[in-house]
Amino acid sequence: MRNLPPLNPLRAFEAAARHSSVRLAAEETNVTPGAVSRQIKVLEDHLGVVLFRRSPSEITLTAEGEQYFNSISPHLWGLSDATVNLTGSKGGQIVHIRAYTTFAGKWLIPRLSSFSDAYPNIEIRLTTSLEAVDFQRENVDAAIRLGDGDYPLFEVDKLIENHLAPLCTPEYAKREQIRIAQDLAGKQLLHTLARPEDWRIWIETVGLQGRLDWHSGPKYASSILAYQATLEHQGLMMAQKALFEEDLRKGRLMQPVGPTVTRGKFTYYLILPRSRMRNPALRRFREWLQNECQAVQEDEPVIPTAPRWSGTPG
Template sequence: MTPTAERLPPLNALRVFETTARLLSMQEAALALHVTPAAVSKQIQLLEQHLNTQLFIRSHRKLALTPAGEKYYAHVSSALNSIRHATHEVASRSVSRSLKIRAYTTFSMYWLIPRLTSFHGLFPDINIELTTSLKWMDFDTEDVDAAIRLGDGDWPGLVALPLIPNILAAVCSPALKKSLHTLDDLKKTVLLHTLARPDDWSQWLASQGYTDLDGMHHRNYESSVLVYQAAMRGQGVGIAQKALAVPLIESGDLVYAFPHELDMHAYTYYFVMPGNRPIRPELKVFHDWLMNRAEMDG
């Protein structure tokens, strides 16, 4: 091993390299780091000289990683993320034990928040900072410890653990239910859609061999919580995720429009954590509690 290989490269150069490799633009890296493009270029050259290896392929308006650069970026990115996380953990330990959790509005309202009472009772020293968003999270750039996401769970670089069954069912107000006897009766009302899951209705109908969608009237809403509110007020029939609609069914605000249910199997809700950082003790506690509650309810 050469003397250069035994020494750590300049840490500032590593930080500049990681940002530039992630954005593949020296201009954007300069903006992100609040320096000039010339300063970014200088740090990259310094690192390449230290490594005696070219990390980027430069052209007039394009920047790409060399094979060596791609391999180095994977290691550097993982190492810096671990350092960031360790720094945050040590710095915040004496202040509070907080977890930042991202979820969907409907999931938070009808599943997670009602169960958090149990968590707060068991672990009063851990503060859950819950935020909601339909957008996908970026653990590298956003201050989020874990998230609850809907999908197939195949997300490279992330740890994704299935939470609850995703079973689709048609729901409506008790008054509207009186006029629904067969699937053809849906043509006399409005199908309420969630924009985040535009295919739920067609999949639920197709699972019963029903493909005659002509004459169906549709209305779109951003999230399921809005669909549920519209359905409760008799504005149409919504497709609900059964686990989330249970409180509204039990209260009598909604009823099942038809008995048929569609299990979406692997396409369901997952508890998602970054795979490139150690699990904080607080997150391990929350993870274990959440999985236990999901199993109990399942």
């Protein structure tokens, strides 16, 4: 036990190494960045080893620092796990998740109460953005991204299927007498600027090019705005169908015509840096999210899009 390093400096080092940021380590440990820097210096003096290379804008682990971080981090998280198991207390566990506005509002948030019921001592802090996450500079533990799943530097979990379908209110479908796909000609198509090719993808996949003007109609900054316009009976949105399952179930929206088009591997993924896997609270969230996604039933026929298409979220 005489060889144990001072524990507060050890905690500061582990947080700074995990975030690659003194500032984010300070936020996590509720001290100032200067205090974190001083604690790391205390640890370096105690060990007689330089743990970080420092520049005005960033810190990076030295080879010795990386080796030490990889060795001590599992033990620190093991202490945290043991304490949680013994006391049932989170000890200040917070998980920072980044998602898209529509995914968060229409799919994730309605389910989060079940996570809170299962883990009342873990706090989920959810933020939304269209921008890619910089895990080294932002206080984000995991992100939900729309893409092809090719994230070689991260742990990656496929979430829900990305199925495209035209949706509208029953009132709009009745008023406009929409019964088959060809009836969409001349109707108001509502677009999401963040995913500008959704209508084109669907129209070309189902063979209606030349019959429908895929770029006509109002353009909205996000899917949630197009959704609101749809609820107001202003037209049809091309929706990622899984995000609007509650509206379909309750009859607020309907799919007036088929088919539903699947984007295949281009869908939603949870991504997180491998170093975050040592966080027990994040592991629990990841397991819960996987179970929620497995519970989603996909029992309707879909047709695949051409693989050349891509898109961005809304």
